[in-house]
Amino acid sequence: MEKQKFREFLTTKGLKLTKERDEILHEILIMKKHFDPEDLFVRLKTKGSKVSRASVYRTIPLLVEVGLIEEVERVDRHAHYEKISEDRHHDHMICMKCGKVIEFYSPTLEMLQKEICQKENFKGVRHSLEILGYCEKCGG
Amino acid sequence: MEKQKFREFLTTKGLKLTKERDEILHEILIMKKHFDPEDLFVRLKTKGSKVSRASVYRTIPLLVEVGLIEEVERVDRHAHYEKISEDRHHDHMICMKCGKVIEFYSPTLEMLQKEICQKENFKGVRHSLEILGYCEKCGG
DNA sequence: CTCCATATTGCAATTTAATCTCAGTTACAG
DNA sequence: CTGTAACTGAGATTAAATTGCAATATGGAG
The missing domain is CATH 3.30.1490.190 (Ferric-uptake regulator, C-terminal dimerisarion domain)
Structure with a gap:
């Protein structure tokens, strides 16, 4: 499962699984579609999370590196990401x-x-x- | 020829063919590969052109609209463009x-x-x- | 379980590509 | 030529993304 994959990745790299990283990944996993960092940040804030914008921006590259999400397009001047579906690329x-x-x-x-x-x-x-x-x- | 195409486009739109726009297109045409706006600007400056960064940024969308160049990728946080070759897409x-x-x-x-x-x-x-x-x- | 080196965080400052403002300039239709 | 609307450069501004730093939390060693 995705969270397990992320946990392993962090351990291997000597990084830590923090509440923030978990919240960020969790939110991405329950989201249906594209998202951009700001989206994600606001969404988390709305749900009462204390995660900072910086953490969102710092976590995204990690998730890209594990292969859980990918950058799908650039709209205007900001990046959009999407969860990589387990079954197949599109x-x-x-x-x-x-x-x-x-x-x-x-x-x-x-x-x-x-x-x-x-x-x-x-x-x-x-x-x-x-x-x-x-x-x-x-x-x- | 490209310059003619650009001239027609501008006329049709009620825009003007200025020295700056001509210089910018000219530089793009004699360039072999990808370029980014900053590249282009520095290149023109080096050659003694008085074109401003603003004009470079303002001209690029026009050239994309005529179909003379296209955005090919985003590296880091800035766009890269490339001349559309007359023969075929790649x-x-x-x-x-x-x-x-x-x-x-x-x-x-x-x-x-x-x-x-x-x-x-x-x-x-x-x-x-x-x-x-x-x-x-x-x-x- | 406790300790503690090290990774991580939030905040705010900073960076940087790109855009905008505006007063002076220029192209070009008539 | 002339009038007018488009254009320009310089620098200010915007907004996405990144970074510095002091405070904090994680997780392996003991």
């Missing part, structure tokens, strides 16, 4: 008009990554495909 | 160790975009695939 389609984000998964794409990397002698770890365009509603 | 492989960027083109990927979009009723305009991993030198 990519995004982003509507250039309304900003709607559609998630999709393509097995072909997963295979394609391997193929492309082989050709360039590159050891691919992960990828992110972003398709920009117009959603159904915004026509185009 | 994507990037980025080494997580040394930061090396390998460009590649995959016709399969181009077709795949159409397919995926059709399934979701999304009108895809462009995409960007980023594969993160380790280059030949950095092994993995």
Whole structure:
């Protein structure tokens, strides 16, 4: 389970599992969608947590390093993150008009990554495909 | 040619082709690789241009809008742009160790975009695939 | 369980990419 | 040419993200 994974990671690195780190991860885990650091901070505050903005910003890179979350996009001037779902990776389609984000998964794409990397002698770890365009509603 | 395209765009929008805008586009056109706004600014300054940082930042969105350049990645906390090559779109492989960027083109990927979009009723305009991993030198 | 070196925290100050303000300047349609 | 709306540079400003530091908490050693 995610919390266990995080705990192990911290121990291995000689870091400590604090109440703050636990609260932050917990909040991310129960969240459904994208979030940005400020989001997360406000959410925690609202719930009565005493976690500081600094701790949120300091914990996020750790969670990225363990592979529990990933940066999915940059809107305006701030980063957005998302919990990495346990089952499978997915990519995004982003509507250039309304900003709607559609998630999709393509097995072909997963295979394609391997193929492309082989050709360039590159050891691919992960990828992110972003398709920009117009959603159904915004026509185009 | 690019400068002509930019000129037409400006005219259509009721904007003006200034010495600064011309210098900025010119510098981008003669550059080979990625650049970030600060890069561009310093480069112009070095060459004796009087262009201000503000003008660089103000011109970039225009060039993105005409389709002459595109944002290709975010390193740390600043955006990187790249001239859109006339011939064909390409994507990037980025080494997580040394930061090396390998460009590649995959016709399969181009077709795949159409397919995926059709399934979701999304009108895809462009995409960007980023594969993160380790280059030949950095092994993995 | 207690001790304590070391990691961590909150707060506020700081950094830094990017944006904005505004008075003076310039492009360009007519 | 001329008028006017767009543009510019310089520096102030914004806001996301980071950092310094004194106080505090964690968790392994004993």
